[in-house]
Amino acid sequence: MVIKAYSCFFAGAVLAAATVWADEPVPDPSELPRILPRDPSAAAESFELAHGFRIELVACEPQVIDPVAIAFDEDGRLFVAEMRGYPERRDQALGRIRRLEDRDGDGYYETATVFADQLKWPTGVVCWKGGVFVCASPEILYLGDPDRDGRAEERKVVFTGFGAGLPRLNMQALVNNLQWGPEGRIYGSTASNGGTVRMVGQGGTGVSLRGSDFSFDPSLLDLRAESGTAQYGLTFDDFGRRYLCSNSRHLIAVMYSWPWNLSNGLPHPLVDIPVDGGAAEVYRTSAVEPWRVVRTRWRVQGRVRGPVEGGGRATGYFTSASGLTVYRGGALGESQLGTVFVGDVGSNLVHQKRIAFPPGMVQPEAHRPASLSKSEFLTSTDNWFRPVQCANGPDGALYIVDMCRETIEHPWSIPDSIKKHLDLYSGNDRGRIWRVVRKDFRAPSMASLSKLGLQELVDKLQSTDGWTRDTAMRLLLERREPGTEDLVAKVALGEQFTVRTRAQALRLLGRFRSLTEAELRSLGTDASPELRRQSVRSWKEVDNGQLATWSQDQDAGPRFEAILRSLDPAVKVNAETLGLFLSDRGGDPWVRRVAIAAARIHGVLPDLVRRARDLVQARLLVMESGLAPHHPSVREVVERARVILDRGGISKEVEEAARWFVANDPLSRTEDLLSWLVEGKAVDSALAALLRRPVTEWEQAALAEWQRIPVHARASLLGRMTASTVLGAIENRRLAASEVGFAQQRALRLDGENTIRRRAEAVFGREKVLTRHQAAERYRPALKMKGAGKAGEVIFGQRCATCHKSGHHGAGPGLATLRNKGAPMLLENLLVPDREVAPQYSIWEITLRDGSRLGGVIAEENAGELTLWFADGTSRKVARGDIAKLVNLNRSLMPTGLESGLSLQEMADLLTFLTGRIN
Incomplete structure (x- = not known):
């Protein structure tokens, strides 16, 4: 017998229809x-x-044409990348670098010189030693001007391979945006077309920049991948x-x-x-x-x-x-x-x-x-x-x-x-x-910075203007004059200078020498968290004791830099030290998740869980690490949780955490989880645990206690029950037809089995869904009605809150994003949810290797696993090794017809709440 279960979160995917494209329409020229x-x-x-x-x-x-990027040199001259030939004439090499000058000092750049031409779509420019680095896919070039006549006599391809091998180049996704980075490296974006890039004239396999941005030292030309891409x-x-x-x-x-x-x-x-x-x-x-x-x-x-x-x-x-x-x-x-x-x-x-x-x-x-x-x-x-x-x-x-x-x-x-x-x-x-x-x-x-001497340039690091500090730093790196190191050190370590100046000087000093241990320790106790953060980044070698010291910093910034250092496999760190980075309740989620990753790298994740300060912290660690319930370290915590529950006299937060562990224990009895639901104890944990168990284990028992189960849990349970069970419960008057949500009713009416379809129509009646045009006509007057925000909040809680949270985490956009849209657009989204589906909220259909299927929004993903959010508010981590097929359905989790049953006044109330008005 084939058992079918209908999940609300999957109904939209089940009902997705293919779009048939007709011949392209012909516009009315008058439009x-x-x-x-x-x-x-x-x-x-x-x-x-x-x-x-x-x-x-x-x-x-005519001084500038098709500009897309600019860079000022040390004398205020303006280099402009002109992407001539946009959008489809790249092969004609019409691109240029123009050098503009304001010779009369009136603020207008009236003098233009063609610095370099015959470039294919230049999209980035940055100054270096009288010339410029330019990106013109698939290459980064250096254009030099040794005689300083305003024309680049030197033309050298430095790196090549950006976007190589593509059948055609996307003119809006080329290597671009060369910018000076904080440590004197040049950064750039690959726009997702990185490829394998190599330095011209050098052997080797090159550097893979797929899915990455990049940086390079202009002196050493050492290319490296950077997190990206933009x-x-x-x-x-x-x-x-x-x-x-x-x-x-x-x-x-x-x-x-x-x-x-x-x-x-x-x-x-x-x-x-x-x-x-x-x-x-x-x-x-x-x-x-x-x-x-x-x-x-x-x-x-x-x-x-x-x-x-x-x-x-x-x-x-x-x-x-x-x-x-x-x-x-x-x-x-x-x-x-x-x-x-x-x-x-x-x-x-x-x-x-x-x-x-x-x-x-x-x-x-x-x-x-x-x-x-x-x-x-x-x-x-x-x-x-x-x-x-x-x-x-x-x-x-x-x-x-x-x-x-x-x-x-x-x-x-x-x-x-x-x-x-x-x-x-x-x-x-x-x-x-x-x-x-x-x-x-x-x-x-x-001021012409090119004419300044060494001391004057170092003094410019004190400027309140970021461009001046950056340019002084670049010139000091270009010249590398004797004595630079000592002068820069006086600024970097001088407490009389501003934090911005010292931070930049510290990064510059790092290009000349390593800071001494005494200097680093002094910076590590500075009043500025930015300088303490810089100190953490500057240590060459880190040990367990140093990490333990940094864990006590009162600011999250230095702590985060410190915990990132623990990801280095060469750093010997134990679970006790990693645990110091976690506050009693887990602290900053980024710090916690890096600590978990570090524990996994160093093989101490089980010990980190065992050493959790309490069950609340232990739950966060287990949830985010994905440790299996049968893992020995988790089993230990489960047994501890059972003892704590039996003993009693604990805070509500600790009790919730203890029940979460017991609920997720495969050895826990299904009837105990149901009793928790009925008694209102750890309802969310019990519900999530039940939903992970075979539906045949609990659906009949749940129906027997149906009226005692919290209302918000019933929809999730119904969404997982088999079609025959749901329909049978309605036919036997154990369940009201009105309790079955719109999406699930529709899925039952459209079931692939004739018997199920006939039974569904018998209990729900034939579907009376308005066309989207009819729905728009029906509810448009609500835009002009006065709504009650409090009443709308109740409707939101019933129909929307499981996906749309107050923060950023959920299967749909957060409330702040929704409230920015305005009532007309919100109404449109409600009535036609699939018309606009942001990529991060699209349904993905996952076929697992065991043949089962899941459908939900990908909340997070990395190389090892992904996390799915479901429309019932639950989530699940899925190991990539368990996935046989992953398909983006380009559909919204929100079902069409969600407005069904709402009166005009109720729609006005809901819109009032969604736009941020509570009265």
Whole structure:
């Protein structure tokens, strides 16, 4: 006999229907008018800025054309990478590096020289020894100017292999964004097209950069992989933290760098940190391009391929995040230091975020400035404004690189029938660079750093301006004059200097010599956690005792750096020391998970569990390490938990942890777990344990106690029961038909067996589901009704809360992200959940090697395992070795028809709660 169980989380996958694509539609030409360009003065009038700032034109055509990246040299000259030939003329090698100069000192770069030409799509530039490194896939070149005449006589391919072997190069996924890193290395992004890259003229197999970004020492040319990868945006803060961006992920923190092996259970290092989500709302002031409106309509109608995002809206959310930059200058004011700027080229704007670290946590959060909750730092009504990169300038200003073209969209994503009405090269004779400053800002006279002597350059490390400190550091590395080491050491170790200055000087000093043990110990007791963090990173050799000392630091930053050092197999560390990094209740989740990974590397994970300070901590360790219930160390804790429960007199938190261990013990009796449900003891633990057991062990017993089981647990139990059992319980009046959720009812009505389908229709009736158009007409009036947030919170709890948590962890977006969408978009998402499915919330169908199937959202993954979130609020770790097949269904966990049974007033209440109004 075949037993079928219907899980709510899998119903959407079961019901997924294939899409049949018809011939591409033909647009009405009247719907696709062209957009005319504006001259620079008219474009300057199109901007709206945050209060207190102004924007100025720095350069424009013909001095600059198709700019995508910039770098200032030590004398303020501006090197510009011109990606001429975009989007599809790479082979013509039209790309150039321009050198711009402001010879009269008026702030406008009027003089342009072609520094180098005949380049294939240059996408990054950085200065070094009078020349520049340039990335032009598949290569990174060095273009030198030995005679300093403004023209590169030297042309050398340094690295090659980026994107090699691909049938065609994606013009929006090339090696790009060369930037100076905190320790004097040059970093770059591969945009997921790294490949195997080797140094030209050297043998060997090269360096694999698949799924990685990279860095190299400009003197030694030692290429290494770095955690990544980004699409077009890479930046560092004053203390060396790296941030990235990609199209719909506008701000990503890099929590740690390779070479740590993800198979040891480490979480992936890249984390979206905006509280409003990676594809957050944006507030453009430009009109939506007509072609974009037509394409979106066709996608929504299913007439052309392509993702339907933003609830079927053409714009209004991040689709093309580019040029991420941490602001480190002075021209915007001290309050703007450390904020992040990122362009959205498709929406003609520059967005701003403030980064903050929650107390005791190492993972930052990014928030909109309070004054920009429903607006942007900079927008333009000109559709030709394309802010592809931001940069810190020598004058402390924020510079914005404007590619300035009519259409910047990827040509592969525009239907051919629409492309016929566009000119993808319209704008290939234009380009602008802008500068943003405070309204009252007066530009300082530009100092020529190339003329400074050694002491003067070292003094520049004290500048409040990040660009000046970085450039002084670069020149000191280029020259490597005798005496540099001693002068830099005085700054690095001098307590009279600012933390920013000392942090940068310490990193520079590390390029000349290692710090002594006495110096490191002194830094390790400094009042600044940033300097203590730098001290931890600077130790060459680490032992168990040193790690134990660092574990007692009161700040999460140094502790996290310390626990990362324990991942080195050469560091001898024991479970006792690793346990010191864990607070009574587990502490920072990043510190805890790295401690678990280190324990696995050093073979002391069982001992770490045994040494847990209490059952609460032990539960966290076992849950996140994936130790099997039958493992001896877990068995020991289980027996300890049983003794504690029998003894009684314990806190509720400890009791919950003890019951979790007993519930997950395979030797525990199913009837005991059911009794816990009935008695309201550790309900979540008992429920999760039951759901992992064969359904035939508990479904009849659960129905016998049905009215005594908590309501929120019933839906999960029903979702796992066999079809015959559910229908039989309704037929025998042991269960009300109304208790079976909409998705499960639908799955039963559409069951593959005729008998089940007939029985389902008999107990539920024929399905009366509104078409999505009918649903929209039915519930649209709710948008204008006054709702009660408190009542909406109850509905949310009943229908939504298992997936949509208040934080970031769940099978759907968190409440903060939902509340940023607005009521109309939320209603659209509710009624047509599959219209917009963010990649991180798509259902994955997993076929295990034993033939069973799972369907859920991948919450986390590494080389060894992945964690699935299910719509009933539970999760499960799955070892990759147990997976036979993994398929992305591109479906939402939220079932179509979730609104079924809601009145107009109830929908208004729900929308009121979701938009953040509780009354």
